[in-house]
Amino acid sequence: MSIPAKIRVRRDELVSAIEDARDLYYQKDNPTISDIEYDTLFKELQGIEADYPELVTADSPTQSVGGEVAENFSEFTHPSRMWSLDNVFDFDELDTWFARVGNHNFLCELKIDGLAINAVYRNGQLETVATRGSGSVGENVMSNVEYMTCIPQKLKAPKGTKMPELLEVRGEVYFSLAEFDQINLEVTATGRTAFANPRNAAAGTLRQRIDKRIEAAAEAKSETSRTKATEELERAKSAMSRLGLIVHGIGVHDGLEITAQSHAYELLKAWGLPTSERVKVVKSAQEVKDYIDYFGEHRSDIEHDIDGVVIKVDSLGEQRELGFTARAPRWAIAYKYPPTVVRTRLIDIGVQVGRTGRVTPRAQVEPVLVAGSTVSFATLHNGFEVARKGVLLGDMIFLRKAGDVIPEILGPVVELRDGSERPFVMPTKCPECGSTLAPEKEDDKDVRCPNTRSCPAQLRGRLEHLGSRAVLDIEGLGEKAARALLEDNVIEDEGDLFSLTAQDLRTSDFFVIKGEERKIAKNAELLLEQLQLAKSKPLWRIISALSIRHIGPPTAQAIARALPDMTSLRNSSADELAQIEGIGQTIGNSVAEWFGEKWHSDIVDKWASAGVRMHDDVVESGPQILAGLTVVVTGTLEGFSREGAAEAITSRGGKSASSVSKNTDFVVVGPGAGSKAAKAEELGRPILDEAGFVVLINDGPEAARQYLG
Ligand SMILES: [Zn+2]
Incomplete structure (x- = not known):
């Protein structure tokens, strides 16, 4: 069968794209495509090779694991080979693996998004630390070891046992998510491309030669270059000391009988090496799936990033029977979770005005599928954050979505700029009411719209807050209703809310049935009914509904317990309020200042005359x-x-x-x-x-x- 020309061309394109990506990934520790894009290219190539086996060459990327030795370090031939693992992406593929290996006890562990290393100990003393590299030959990074506080230099055999003469320990060095974010901010602040994931950050950190940096700092000719070299050295040392380690395997172990993978972990722990608390041995395929589901759901609760679960046949005897393919052990498999980092384009940055007037930039990105949902927006806390992340409008960016939280921008892919990108400028005027924006205090990072009384965005935000479940729980007062009440001038502000009548609502199209004689609709009836109910809710809910700065429901509860009466609250000084348990000076000041504003006390008066509860009966509490x-x-x-x-x-x-x-x-x-x-x-x-x-x-x-x- 002849191979169509376009298939050959596509195959060549894929090979070179994968090789480029590998080069950036393994040699420069700085990929410019996301893992998901890499996996897609790789799978397409595997598909072509499956259809046309004659296209498989010895040097095809599918035949090697990538990660040849960088020139910086000397080569180190691992005493025994470090294998990579085959991956599966869903339970069907996992079932195929279970069918192949049969019934066993399985050891499940989290696949940390880090860099694999091999630590060689002789009689318990650390001799070499090397990266995995190609699996047979890695880089000897021993010269950095004194700065890597995560690796024990000496192991101790428990009483009555002996350390093996030669011992290889396999593990993963990694950054916690908190450290990763910090490192990325340090990187983007200098105008470079952000690390796409903690693994690249770990690799980039470990694979720099501290000894060379010490020399550079010592040999610097001028004061300026010495300062710069010293700064870089300190940064490198600091990053290296923040690396963590979790060990997950043993290679050569002279003169030591090991019966199972879990037995090996017990030994590693006893010798003083960091093992994971989350390793679990289970007896069935179903329990493996339960473990995968559990950590899939709790992925964002873990202090470091994980990209999957590794499943190993626990018995070493059974492992030996199953053996290896050319690439990977048959007795282990990696179940991969969907990636949380994707690459997309930053289209624009708009600003939003919140209920307290705080103005936050919001990034609009080209819609992209990440971890099961389509993302179009990402958060940026304030204008400084945009600068700190080093992103320009039009940039390709790395974006991360973890759990249910709003996606965040990691940083730009600087290499892909074409000169058309523009910097974001924080607006000076409120987009909703035109007021000049300003920080409240000189050193505040946030800017605010000062028009608290009538800025439509703030008013809308306050109404939505008041209606929310945690406050007055008013069904029928959501974003749309709030907008209609204000835009159709049904109310001037929240002061008018509780005296609303059907007559008032009839003036807004949102609350009437279309085509009839302005008969009020179901949503209006619901709103009136719910407002009526809300009037008699406990005092703390009424206090929360006032949108006083720093007063969330728990604080409002503390206030209402100590002062179950609105008038007493209103007449208390900041200092008196600060004496209440759970209330400090900040909150005391905030409450007193709030009541000091005439239009604020007008709101309370209007609510009182509309029949809103103004004190709690002590009996009730x-x-x-x-x-x-x-x-x-x-x-x-x-x-x-x-x-x-x-x-x-x-x-x-x-x-x-x-x-x-x-x-x-x-x-x-x-x-x-x-x-x-x-x-x-x-x-x-x-x-x-x-x-x-x-x-x-x-x-x-x-x-x-x-x-x-
Ligand atoms: Zn405004």
Whole structure:
């Protein structure tokens, strides 16, 4: 069969694109395409080679793992080869692997987004540290080792045992996500391309020769070049000391009997090497999948980035029977999660004005699929952040989306600029009301729109906040309704809200049925009904609804407990307020300043005359039977919403916390509870079901303990 010319051409294109990408990735530690783009190219090439096996050459990228030795370091031939792993991308592919290997105990561990290294110890003393390189030959980075605080120089055999004479330890050096973000800011601040992932940052950090930098600093001819060289040296040393290490394998181990992968990990730990707490040996394919699902969901809770899960047949005897292919062991597989970093184009940066007037830039990007959803916008905290990230409008950028958080820009791909990119200029006027923007205090990074009373964006934000679940929970008062009320001049500001009538709503198209005689629609009825209900909600919700700076629901609760009356609150000085438990001077000042503004106290007056609750009856807050106790509620409860459960705790003087610690007094667990329940068990904290929770809030902690038996 002859091969179509266009297939040959495409094959050559793919080979050169992959080789370029590998060169940038492995030699320069600075890729300009994302992992997902690389995987796509690689898969396409594999597909062509599968269809036309005659196109497979010995030097095809599919036949090697990449990562030849850089010239900077001397070569090091690993005593035993470091394999790379085959990847699977879904459970179907994983099932094919399970079918091939059969039933075993499987060891599951997280695949850290880091750089693989081999540490060679002789009689427990560190002799060489090398990168994996091609797998057979890596780079000897031993000259950096004194700056790598993560690698122990000496191992200690527990009593009665002996260190192997020659021992190879395999592991991953990595940056935590917090360190990665910090390193990237240091990089983009100097106008360079951001690291696309923690692995490249780790590789770029480890593969610089500190000894050469020390020489450069010593031999510098001028004061300026000495300063510069010294700065670079210090930066390199500092970054190197921030690398972490987790070990996950043993190569040569002279004179030592090891029965299983998990046995090897026990030994590594006993010798003083950093192993992962998250390694787990399971007995079935289903349990492997559960492990994969669990960490897929909790990926963003882990302090370092992971790109998948590694599954190994645990028994070393069974590993030997399964053996190796030319590229990888048959007894292990890497399950890859969808990448969280993609490359896309920064189209524009707009600004948004929040309810407190804070102006935040928001990046609009070419829509791109990342971790299962399409992203069109990314966050940038303030104007300085845009400069710190070094991005220009029109740049290709790396963008990361982790978990449910808003995607963030890592930095630009500087190499791909064509000169048409323009810098972002923070506007000086509010885009919604035209007021001149300014920082509130001289050293504030944020700029604000000072027109708090009538800036449409701020008003809209305040109405939405007031209607939100955590505040007055007014169904029917969302973004669209807020916009309609203001744009159609139904209300001037939030002061008019609670005296709204059907007559008022009839003036806005949003609240009437189309085509009829301006009959009010369902949404208007709902809004009026909900406003009526909201009037009698507890005082702390009313206080939260005022949008006083620094007063979220928990603070409002503390205020309402100490001062259950709006008039007393209004007449208190900043210093008096600062005395309340849980309230400091900042909040005291903020409340007093707020009431000092006439249009603010007008709002409160209007609400009072519309019948909004202005004081709590002390009886209602009940006896403080949970005073001093911390309670965590997790999972869903039938009789309580999340806020309702929290309120039941705080109104009785207890603290409703979101995470379990050894100081937690009770953990209430409903269906669907996740890691918090496990944590409670691990820490031995008392666990109540919903019925037990009812006992706790009605009869107190003693009764709850008796309920537990
Ligand atoms: Zn404005």
